[in-house]
Amino acid sequence: ESRLLRTARDDEERVIPPGVTMNFAGHFRDSKETAKWLKAWAKKGESEAIVAAKLGVSSVPQALKSQHENWQALVNYAKWQKKYFAQLGTGYQNFKRTQNEVARWAVEGRTDEWVARVLGMSNLSKDRYKFHRNYKAFEMFQKQKKEFADLLQKHAARRNLQHEHYSRAPIS
Structure with missing residues (x-):
């Protein structure tokens, strides 16, 4: 059995499936699962910077952050964080x-x-x-x-x- 490697640049547009609100740890998460993760991080007291890093948003240039697939999840996390202050x-x-x-x-x-x-x-x-x-x-x-x-x-x-x-x- 031989494996073939891609030799041409892949420009295929990959679309996020409907209903997905977060991509975390290599898995697409629906709104229910996203809320579960965000709530757990908020209760744990994770800072917004740590969650941004977990979601891969912190490594994106500032001008492009709002276009990142996990941007809305991070915005929602900021809201959860206020709800679970102490x-x-x-x-x-x-x-x-x-x-x-x-x-x-x-x-x-x-x-x-x-x-x-x-x-x-x-x-x-x-x-x-x-x-x-x-x-x-x-x-x-x-x-x-x-x-x-x-x-x-x-x-x-x-x-x-x-x-x-x-x-x-x-x-x-």
């Missing part, structure tokens, strides 16, 4: 719900250790936090905590100035 409480939370929750923790004076435990990060060393799927929520908490502390400090300074002003006023 895992806490009753399950996965979107950005807004996570923001409200961490703001409440900051106002309540919760510690970093307490928040790390709630986010499922307490068994990790601090240098491994950034690899956890809830790291963005943890960072958000630290930012909210700092902003709240700054606000309290400004308010206390303003109260002290007002108190000094009234205590120096002559009694008539």
Whole structure:
């Protein structure tokens, strides 16, 4: 048995079969299977850059990215990623719900250790936090905590100035 190799350049136009929404790992995926993959990656906390690389979109020049066969899947992934911003409480939370929750923790004076435990990060060393799927929520908490502390400090300074002003006023 002999094998024949192509000697002529193949310019045949290959059409993606109808119903296919993603080509991943050498297989065409329908919308249901695509959603399953995107949801799994979002729940795992994969960055958009990592998913773009998995889908082969990152290696395409910027001007041609929107024409790539997996471009729409990547756009959909960005939407899934917002839906699955952090895992806490009753399950996965979107950005807004996570923001409200961490703001409440900051106002309540919760510690970093307490928040790390709630986010499922307490068994990790601090240098491994950034690899956890809830790291963005943890960072958000630290930012909210700092902003709240700054606000309290400004308010206390303003109260002290007002108190000094009234205590120096002559009694008539």
